[in-house]
Amino acid sequence: MVGLKPxxxxxxxxxxxxxAGAAACVADLVTFPLDTAKVRLQIQGEKTMEAAKDIRYRGVFGTISTMIRTEGPKSLYNGLVAGLQRQVCFASIRIGLYDNVKNFYTGGKDNPSILIRILAxxxxxxxxxxxxxPTDVVKVRFQAQMNLSGVARRYNGTMQAYKHIFQNEGLRGLWKGTLPNITRNALVNCTELVTYDLIKEAILKHNLMSDSCPRFCGWARGTS
Known part of the structure; x- marks a missing residue:
């Protein structure tokens, strides 16, 4: 078996x-119904839900089941276009730029400290x-919107949603929740990427994915 060599x-x-953007889009396609269920659970009890006060969401999979029964399977993917736009913009920057920003902080030196990785x-x-x-705001607005007869729909398309929010709420409307979202994602991003970075570095340092690693070679040949 040919070893993997970086x-x-x-x-x-x-x-x-x-x-990074393409990988995030694939992940979003798979997990989007779970994200939609999370949003519905979070907004349950709000005044915007009064038109559907007889509908109660219980748990993630209970919410998914209720949405399919009352609104159809397509409702699980409300806001998917905005979600994919978000991943293209979001993941490509937070993951794609990580190594470059890390190198910028270190001046191109090898073996950056954990502090530098966290900062990056x-x-x-x-x-x-x-x-x-803005893509996150539109995505969540679509996910919260219910596809029920007798319930008015505020947004009929992604571009119309951007336009509607801008016209009625201004630029601030498109950037609502930015500060808490920055705080949350800065912490999540540094935790995810620093952990990934350290594990990847350890694998490469110890040649765990190459033919030069005795344990890997033994496994590849079917021996202990």
Whole structure:
């Protein structure tokens, strides 16, 4: 079996950003119904739900089941277009720029400290939210919108939603919740990426994915 050997030439920034955005979009396609269920559970009890006061959501999978029964399967993917737009903008920055920002803070030196990694993760997380917040606002608005007869729909399309929010709430409307979202995602991003970075570095340092690792070779040949 041919061992996996990392290239000495790192991929260009554009490839990193495109890869991160594409991977996040695939993940969003799979997990979007769970995210929609989370939003419905969070807004349950709000005045906007009075038109559907007889509908009660109980648990994640109970919410998904109720939505399919009352609104149809498509309701689970309300706001998917905005969700994919969010991932293209958000993940490509928070993940794709991480290595470059880390190198910027270290001046290109190897073996950056954990503090530098955390700082880089917080930076790209905050940058990503600042840029992608309007897509997140529209996504959540769609997810909260109910597809029931007799219930007026505020948004009929993604671009119409951006336009409607801007006309009625101004630019601030598109960036609602930015500060708490920056705080949350800066912490999440530095935790995720720093952990990933350290594990990846340990794997490469100890040659765990190459033929030079005796344990890996024994496993690959079917021996203990």
């Amino acid at each position: 290239s000495d030439v790192p991929p260009p920034l554009a490839v990193k950003m495109m890869s 993760g917080c930076t790209t997380g905050a940058m990503a939210v600042s840029f992608a917040q």
